[in-house]
Amino acid sequence: MTTKMPRKITIFDTTLRDGEQSPGCSMNLKEKLEVAQSLVDLGVDVIEAGFPITSIGDFEAVREIAGTVSGATICGLARCREADIDRAWEALKDGSNTRIHVFLATSAIHREFKLRMDKEEIIRRAVEGVKRAKSYCDDIEFSPEDAARTEHDFLCQVVEAAIAAGATTVNIPDTVGYATPTQFAEVIHMLVNRVPNIDQTVLSVHCHNDLGLAVANSLAAVENGAGQIECTINGLGERAGNCSLEEAVMALRTRSDYYQAETGINTQRLVPISRLVSNITGMVVQRNKAIVGRNAFAHEAGIHQDGMLKEPTTYEIMRPEDVGFTKTDLVLGKHSGRAALADRSRALGYHLTDEQVDAVFVDFKKLADKKKEIYDGDIAALIEQRNTEIGDQWQLVSYEIQATSGLVRQAKIVLSRGGQESEATNSEGDGPLDALFLAIEKITGKSVVVKDFRVQSASRGKDAQGESLIEVEHNGRVYRGRGASTDTVEAGVRAFLNAINRIEAGQDTNKPSGAV
Numbered sequence: 092m093t094t095k096m097p098r099k100i101t102i103f104d105t106t107l108r109d110g111e112q113s114p115g116c117s118m119n120l121k122e123k124l125e126v127a128q129s130l131v132d133l134g135v136d137v138i139e140a141g142f143p144i145t146s147i148g149d150f151e152a153v154r155e156i157a158g159t160v161s162g163a164t165i166c167g168l169a170r171c172r173e174a175d176i177d178r179a180w181e182a183l184k185d186g187s188n189t190r191i192h193v194f195l196a197t198s199a200i201h202r203e204f205k206l207r208m209d210k211e212e213i214i215r216r217a218v219e220g221v222k223r224a225k226s227y228c229d230d231i232e233f234s235p236e237d238a239a240r241t242e243h244d245f246l247c248q249v250v251e252a253a254i255a256a257g258a259t260t261v262n263i264p265d266t267v268g269y270a271t272p273t274q275f276a277e278v279i280h281m282l283v284n285r286v287p288n289i290d291q292t293v294l295s296v297h298c299h300n301d302l303g304l305a306v307a308n309s310l311a312a313v314e315n316g317a318g319q320i321e322c323t324i325n326g327l328g329e330r331a332g333n334c335s336l337e338e339a340v341m342a343l344r345t346r347s348d349y350y351q352a353e354t355g356i357n358t359q360r361l362v363p364i365s366r367l368v369s370n371i372t373g374m375v376v377q378r379n380k381a382i383v384g385r386n387a388f389a390h391e392a393g394i395h396q397d398g399m400l401k402e403p404t405t406y407e408i409m410r411p412e413d414v415g416f417t418k419t420d421l422v423l424g425k426h427s428g429r430a431a432l433a434d435r436s437r438a439l440g441y442h443l444t445d446e447q448v449d450a451v452f453v454d455f456k457k458l459a460d461k462k463k464e465i466y467d468g469d470i471a472a473l474i475e476q477r478n479t480e481i482g483d484q485w486q487l488v489s490y491e492i493q494a495t496s497g498l499v500r501q502a503k504i505v506l507s508r509g510g511q512e513s514e515a516t517n518s519e520g521d522g523p524l525d526a527l528f529l530a531i532e533k534i535t536g537k538s539v540v541v542k543d544f545r546v547q548s549a550s551r552g553k554d555a556q557g558e559s560l561i562e563v564e565h566n567g568r569v570y571r572g573r574g575a576s577t578d579t580v581e582a583g584v585r586a587f588l589n590a591i592n593r594i595e596a597g598q599d600t601n602k603p604s605g606a607v
């Protein structure tokens with residue numbers, strides 16, 4: 092009997108580009124670097140680090156990632172415009188392993204209403220774009236945007252022309268999540284069979300999740316010859332998101348008997364990176380999310396528990412440890428040292444320098460004095476709190492609040508900046524937090540509208556840290572803030588202050604840091 096060798100599927104992660112396009116999910120440079128490093132640890136083949144023409148912040152992020160992160164191909168996106176392609180290359184040129192990804196929509200709707208180009212012009216622009224990119228770099232990807240709604244004959248023509256012009260990967264996007272698995276499989280099958288030079292390129296897919304079919308469509312494409320899947324951590328991305336990396340990878344692995352395919356993903360890193368991206372973007376992972384949700388391996392029903400106790404495969408098709416869940420996440424306490432903290436931080440997917448470990452260690456000891464047990468969630472919250480810190484920023488010194496049943500008598504807050512303390516009192520507001528926010532606005536002179544405010548538990552137990560996430564609007568732009576503390580009011584105040592500091596640093600969620 093002969094065993095068929097599994098086909099290697101390239102994993103192209105676009106969390107830092109399409110994922111970041113998700114409203115409210117912009118990341119600053121520090122955060123993007125952290126995610127990029129973790130993607131390398133995860134074993135992805137390609138990291139789409141951004142769209143350099145978008146802003147100075149995005150350009151810098153791509154440049155920094157290309158110049159410092161090794162272990163994966165670093166990719167930058169560009170429209171079929173000279174300025175975009177030149178800017179993408181400018182950002183990528185210091186990297187050793189880089190790809191330019193050029194795209195141009197091909198569907199009738201996009202040609203007529205958005206681009207106002209006819210078919211001939213689309214082909215000409217696509218070819219010119221690929222050729223210009225090729226003049227800089229060997230590894231070129233071309234995407235006919237909205238391919239899933241493009242006429243088949245025209246799609247074949249564009250794909251053939253892009254390959255002839257030098258595209259080493261051709262990516263077929265279902266930009267609006269319109270495709271269905273059987274129909275998308277037919278598109279891939281058709282391209283494989285009709286495009287004469289298809290064997291000179293890697294065929295890729297990029298599926299959106301508007302109908303909840305992104306993973307199913309991507310897998311159907313793999314069955315029909317696609318060799319690359321574009322995906323994101325936690326399925327983050329424009330609107331309903333992109334194909335979820337963890338789901339696609341675990342489907343290929345768990346059903347390798349069916350797909351006869353494999354990836355280079357270190358699956359035990361899936362849960363840590365999911366938590367990292369969720370912490371950074373503030374996009375909470377739903378509890379019943381496949382693979383990485385808190386309930387993905389939880390069993391409450393008696394019959395299931397009975398089965399699990401007798402033989403876990405009765406109710407589990409994957410082992411929790413294979414995706415990075417640990418049996419218990421209680422590891423550290425008051426008597427732990429720096430080595431254990433550094434080790435646990437690494438296991439959680441963070442890359443801290445010795446100085447950063449020292450700084451987090453100070454917070455860790457303070458927390459350990461307040462809390463009996465320190466869980467993974469607590470450590471992640473401490474690290475994230477440090478990550479959100481911005482240069483010359485306002486710091487919380489203390490606060491006092493006098494209130495009875497919603498009636499605020501007085502809120503007093505003391506902040507410091509550059510070693511100088513400022514104090515404000517306030518007796519207005521709908522409650523203690525609102526009163527403290529108004530007092531902060533008095534000191535900083537920044538007036539904002541709170542659009543979203545959440546407090547969640549960072550770990551478990553009555554003494555768990557509260558982790559607060561806030562979104563505020565200032566001068567028409569949205570800013571995010573995060574704060575953690577065992578005192579939930581303080582967590583809220585810290586999150587609000589973090590958002591104010593981001594306003595001052597120009598770090599809104601619509602444009603990454605440094606954007607103009």
Ligand SMILES: CC(=O)SCCNC(=O)CCNC(=O)[C@H](O)C(C)(C)COP(=O)(O)OP(=O)(O)OC[C@H]1O[C@@H](n2cnc3c(N)ncnc32)[C@H](O)[C@@H]1OP(=O)(O)O
Pocket residue numbers: 109112142144145146169170171172194195196205206236266329
């Ligand atoms: C499916 C996707 O995910 S595509 C990626 C989407 N991501 C983003 O758009 C995020 C980053 N975008 C941005 O920062 C801005 O849109 C920029 C800087 C790229 C462009 O900004 P502006 O110059 O103000 O243009 P604006 O966004 O209003 O319109 C887009 C223009 O690009 C054109 N365009 C769109 N796609 C392409 C393409 N692939 N190739 C060439 N031109 C294109 C549109 O037709 C429009 O042109 P027009 O201004 O002549 O009508």
Ligand SMILES: CC(C)C(=O)C(=O)O
Pocket residue numbers: 109194234236237262264265266267297299
């Ligand atoms: C840029 C392209 C690949 C894209 O994101 C899409 O079409 O959804």
Ligand SMILES: [Mg+2]
Pocket residue numbers: 109264266297299329
């Ligand atoms: Mg997309």
